[in-house]
Amino acid sequence: MLTPKSPRLPEPRIREGVTGHEVDRGVKNQLRTLSKENAEGVAQHLVMVAELLDVDAQAALAHAETAVRRAGRVPAAREALGLVAYRLGDWARALGEFRTVRRLSGSNHLLPLMVDCERALGRHDKALELAQSPETSTLAIDDRVELAIVVSGIRRDLGQSDAAVAGLADLSRRISPNRPSAARLYYAYADAKLAVRDVEGAREWFSRAADADHELTTDAAERLDELDGVEVTDLLGDDDELMTDGDLSAADEDDADEDGELDDDDLDDEDLDDADDDDQDDDGDLEEDADDEDDEDDEDDEDDAEDDELDEGDPQTALTEPDRVDGSDSRSDLAPTFLDGRPQTADGDDADDTRSDDEREVDGRRD
Incomplete structure (x- = not known):
C-alpha cells in the first residue's frame, strides 16, 4: 500500500540579486551532479543560508532544509543544515548532519564541531575519544586550534583544570598572532589560566x-580591565538628564522674564497714549477760553488775533510702532536613499554588487 506523500512546503524567497554564482569553486563542483536549473536553485539557497546565519537563524534553517530536499547527497547542502542546527543548539541534528558530510566527502574539517556536539550532549568520554582519533592530525592549523579549545573546555567540565591549561600551552606559544584563530586561542588560554x-x-x-x-x-x-580593577563609568547618567531639565526650566524662566519686559513696554505705550489725551484736553480748554473772549470783546482786534493763534492748535506728535521682522526656519528635504537597508550606487544598483565575483563567493564550509 502506497502512503501519501506529505505536501511540499513552499520554498523561502530568494533575495533579489542573488544568482547562486556567489558560492566558491568547491561548492560549484559538488553541484555539477545536479541539473543546471536545480544546481542554480540550490546555490541560491546556500547563499541565503550564509547571509542569514548570523542574522535570522530560523530563516536560514528554511533555506538549508530546502537545499537538502533538492540536493540531499551534496555535502555543502548537508553542511549548511548542520551549521544552522549547531547555531540553534540542536546538537543531535547538527551531529547527524556533520557525520553525513564526513561520509559523503571524506573530509575531517568538521571534527571540532562534532566533538563540541558530543560535549554538549553530555558524552564527554566519546568527545575525547573522537578528539584523539588519528584523523585529527590531518586538520589545518585553524581547525586544530578550534579542536584544542573544545578539548580544553571538556577538561574543565570534568574538573581537570591543569590539563585544560596544558592542552593549550604549546599551540598558544607556536601560533602566529596574525592568524584568524589566534585571538580565540589566546583568550581560551587566558581563561584556563584564570x-x-x-x-x-x-x-x-x-x-x-x-x-x-x-x-x-x-x-x-x-x-583585561576587570583584572586591572578598571571601572567603566557611564558619562550619560541621570545627573546629566537632571541638569538638562534644569537648563530647560531656566530657559523657560528667561522666556517668562522677556515676556514680562514686553508687557512693561506695552504699559509705557499706554502711558504715552494717556499723555497725548491730556495734551488734547488742554488744547480744547484753550479753544473754549478763546471763544469766551470773543463774546466779551468782539471789537478787540488784538484779542481776536491772539484767539486766532490759539485756534490754530498745537501740533500733534504721531507715534509709530516699529515694524516687526518675522523670521522663518529653513530645512532641507533631501535625504539619502536606501534600498532594503543597503546604499545604492548612482545607477540604482546595490553598492555591494560592485564587488568582484571572487569577493562575493561564499565558502561552502565553516573555516
Whole structure:
C-alpha cells in the first residue's frame, strides 16, 4: 500500500540579486551532479543560508532544509543544515548532519564541531575519544586550534583544570598572532589560566588576545580591565538628564522674564497714549477760553488775533510702532536613499554588487 506523500512546503524567497554564482569553486563542483536549473536553485539557497546565519537563524534553517530536499547527497547542502542546527543548539541534528558530510566527502574539517556536539550532549568520554582519533592530525592549523579549545573546555567540565591549561600551552606559544584563530586561542588560554588562579598569566594572555583581536570577536579588552580593577563609568547618567531639565526650566524662566519686559513696554505705550489725551484736553480748554473772549470783546482786534493763534492748535506728535521682522526656519528635504537597508550606487544598483565575483563567493564550509 502506497502512503501519501506529505505536501511540499513552499520554498523561502530568494533575495533579489542573488544568482547562486556567489558560492566558491568547491561548492560549484559538488553541484555539477545536479541539473543546471536545480544546481542554480540550490546555490541560491546556500547563499541565503550564509547571509542569514548570523542574522535570522530560523530563516536560514528554511533555506538549508530546502537545499537538502533538492540536493540531499551534496555535502555543502548537508553542511549548511548542520551549521544552522549547531547555531540553534540542536546538537543531535547538527551531529547527524556533520557525520553525513564526513561520509559523503571524506573530509575531517568538521571534527571540532562534532566533538563540541558530543560535549554538549553530555558524552564527554566519546568527545575525547573522537578528539584523539588519528584523523585529527590531518586538520589545518585553524581547525586544530578550534579542536584544542573544545578539548580544553571538556577538561574543565570534568574538573581537570591543569590539563585544560596544558592542552593549550604549546599551540598558544607556536601560533602566529596574525592568524584568524589566534585571538580565540589566546583568550581560551587566558581563561584556563584564570581558572587555576594564575592571575598574572591570565592578564598576559588576555592582553595578547586583545592585541590580536582586530575583528573584536572576543571581550578580551573588558576582561583585561576587570583584572586591572578598571571601572567603566557611564558619562550619560541621570545627573546629566537632571541638569538638562534644569537648563530647560531656566530657559523657560528667561522666556517668562522677556515676556514680562514686553508687557512693561506695552504699559509705557499706554502711558504715552494717556499723555497725548491730556495734551488734547488742554488744547480744547484753550479753544473754549478763546471763544469766551470773543463774546466779551468782539471789537478787540488784538484779542481776536491772539484767539486766532490759539485756534490754530498745537501740533500733534504721531507715534509709530516699529515694524516687526518675522523670521522663518529653513530645512532641507533631501535625504539619502536606501534600498532594503543597503546604499545604492548612482545607477540604482546595490553598492555591494560592485564587488568582484571572487569577493562575493561564499565558502561552502565553516573555516
